[in-house]
């Protein structure tokens with residue numbers, strides 16, 4: 027039957043054909059999606075083209091001698107430094123959110139690093155033996171203030187094997203106004219509590235933005251293992267990079283292995299030269315400890331050990347090397363760190379702006395010698411009788427390494443720096459160095475001055491005895507530097523050397539903080555404690571107790587430690603179980619000091635003192 031014309035005609039429709047490829051790509055909806063996704067797809071495409079790093083491998087990273095660490099941040103750059111024991115090739119820093127950029131490092135070996143019989147390494151050599159360690163440094167340019175960028179370092183062994191670090195983050199110098207946490211620390215010296223201290227810093231305040239280290243980083247600066255890999259587990263870099271392994275017996279039995287803190291991989295380190303960064307006269311026969319204890323004053327070195335050939339030896343670098351070999355040097359410290367070089371002292375003293383801070387780091391330290399008048403020992407107060415008759419064999423007491431008296435290069439530079447707009451306009455004005463200007467510790471006696479040799483002679487005119495006096499009224503720090511700080515509005519003078527915590531404030535309002543009870547203590551000399559040793563029969567009146575310059579220690583404001591006998595609060599911490607660290611918070615202007623009982627690892631650090639840096 028045919029269909030009526032009036033009946034609706036049911037038209038059998040077939041399904042619509044799929045769009046052609048051309049129609050598909052012309053779809054407005056798809057084009058909108060593609061436009062939105064274009065940046066992402068482009069980035070993905072580029073990322074696939076770029077050599078992507080393999081995932082970090084802890085085993086791989088440990089083949090580097092150190093993790094990388096940050097140095098010399100500027101407004102738009104920072105330097106990344108690391109060390110290997112192989113010369114290798116293709117040493118690079120990879121950085122960016124996908125580690126998509128890289129910079130090549132410059133590589134050079136450290137020149138004075140050695141090990142000897144006392145080195146805590148497997149099979150140490152019997153006599154000083156050079157150890158080759160390679161230093162790599164890359165400048166990372168084009169950075170934006172206050173923006174952290176992930177990074178990783180890679181070094182390739184001679185056999186092609188690629189070694190890479192874990193990922194950390196870098197940043198240029200922070201902009202003014204940004205709140206910063208600065209760790210104030212010193213006197214690490216591979217001491218027993220150092221790893222615990224730095225581990226607790228990170229556990230308590232998290233990452234810090236910078237580290238100010240007031241000297242004495244290691245004990246013997248030319249002994250490589252003290253910086254990198256002492257078998258005792260508490261070398262300098264491992265402690266500051268969270269790779270230490272140092273056990274401390276716990277109060278409830280057992281022991282806790284502390285690791286230090288991963289700090290300087292992400293925060294720049296600004297050190298000052300301590301007496302333990304200075305190496306004495308060079309030798310390949312004497313032990314490294316003996317060489318460390320044998321610095322010789324430069325004027326006497328020039329007099330008694332002149333350059334062979336005298337004026338005919340015209341090469342200044344050879345003359346300088348000869349003088350160093352016969353006096354002292356801080357070459358290893360200067361080779362390890364990249365520091366501002368805006369002063370006549372190069373890296374040895376400098377000034378730097380970091381956020382709201384202007385930091386002046388000075389070279390104020392002298393050789394430490396034993397406080398005794400016992401014959402036969404090289405001491406701060408006398409020459410051994412056996413060598414007294416020969417001035418070329420004298421030790422010259424606690425001689426100062428770098429002059430700070432008026433007219434000296436360092437003093438004149440400091441004076442100009444204190445008056446500079448960079449310093450005067452800074453919100454926080456800080457001076458850091460190693461030797462204590464005010465302390466209850468032992469190392470403030472005798473005075474910081476050039477030793478005055480008192481020579482006794484017999485009737486024949488022969489030298490029979492040599493002793494050294496250090497007049498208190500000739501203390502150069504007190505006499506020449508403190509008036510400069512008073513006048514310049516310095517808010518904080520930060521230092522170390524005596525291995526305890528105490529602080530002071532002078533009449534001009536300058537705060538003095540010694541936060542060097544980090545790894546151990548050498549005690550406090552105050553009220554009923556043991557007095558400092560002072561030599562009997564010397565014409566100078568040496569001060570056995572308290573601050574020789576008359577300041578009273580300030581009682582901690584929050585939670586002072588109490589004397590176990592009297593239960594009276596103490597204005598200091600000098601302990602071999604409690605370790606101390608201090609944090610400057612530039613958002614509040616407060617300096618807060620914390621103590622931590624290393625024998626109770628699960629305990630929290632206690633904030634025991636806080637004071638503001640007032641404008």
Ligand SMILES: [Fe+2]
Pocket residue numbers: 242300301302460522523524
């Ligand atoms: Fe020291």
